[in-house]
Amino acid sequence: MLSAETVRFLKKFLLILTIILTIVLIINYTIPWIKELIARIKDLIEYTETREYKYAASKNSDVFHHINCSYVSSIKSDNLILFKTREEAIASGRRSCIRCDP
Ligand SMILES: [Zn+2]
DSSP states (O other): OOOHHHHHHHHHHHHHHHHHHHHHHHHHHHHHHHHHHHHHHHHHHHHHHHHHOOEEEETTOSEEEETTOTTGGGSOTTTEEEESSHHHHHHTTOEEOTTTOO
């Protein structure tokens, strides 16, 4: 037979173990959820930031485009320059695209 003290110890031990396991389980379920949430917020911030830019150009080109011009999607992200205003684009020394006429 186990002594009363041992039983008490085992009960306490099991309780602590259960609490630890519960915490681990909660963390395991919440962390991916929090990561997902942070990623969504980042996407949203990025989306609203890029919406501010209405004109785009390539580093290697002297032509600027409306952000929706089909040419913009062909510019590598490393070479992409964004402008918020038409004046800003012109000030960079670029002329407007013939196709999209920004
Ligand atoms: Zn264009």
